[in-house]
Amino acid sequence: MERWRPSVPLVASWLGLLALLALTVTLAYQPLGAFNAVVALCIGATKAAIVAAVFMELRERGPRIFIFAGAGLFWLAILLWLGSMDFMTRT
């Protein structure tokens, strides 16, 4: 007990996440055509990466945890890729 201050990476991540939120909402109102969706998903992926790396402490973990965390993403990629291929290529 009990002098505790939040570490710099946690505070920086939090402020960065809020800034990215402001950015994504602002860009959603700019007429970028098809790029609106791309920008929204790229900023979303960046926010998710910050949460995973810093809040979920993945940046401090070794290859074993990476493999387990990456497995979910790998299966998700197969699901989205093979699941949407027919619809994206149908003419």
Add this chain to the structure above:
Amino acid sequence: MPDSLPFAPQFASVRHRDETAELGMWVFIATEVLLFGGLILSYFVYRHADPRAFMAASRHTDVLIGTANTAILLTSSFFVACAVEAFSVRARTASRALLIGAIVLGLSFVVLKGFEYADEYREHLIPGINFSFDGPLADGVQLFFVFYFVATLLHTLHMLIGIGLLTIFAVRIRNAEESRTRAALHSAALYWHFVDVVWIFLFALIYLPGKSS
């Protein structure tokens, strides 16, 4: 089980026990990724089939509440990450206060979501209950709102489970045994952050499309 044993017999050490718990949480999160992944795949398929309807439907969502809720969840995740950090340096009072802050933010999220659902009820946007939408895009708009309600209700259920977990820790953290609680709190935190990540994507898919046109 005698309290003198700090870890179960299948583990070689406390560290081994904690690593196993963390790996287990990541396996669980992978199954959750696929649960929400299936939902998001259905979103992309239906959006691809009727993009104009999805844009029109998205314009009927409340971007103000959506943005506020995203900021609330991101901040609650920050609080939970801080609570884990504070607990690991034995600052239990700070850790408990941070958990209570995260619980209050989580409850605010759920309450705001309730206000949003009430607005959607008044605007006749709830499929199966009172949906009515004029014009040729009505079918696609209805599909969007089916996705919207299934995805957000499933997410809110996760929120409520997370709030319950955090409440258990907030109540018991002061007198809880050190190493076991640290591992358990870390697992609960991983779950909370995952629910946050799901919302980041739901926010981008539900609230942002169609705003520029």
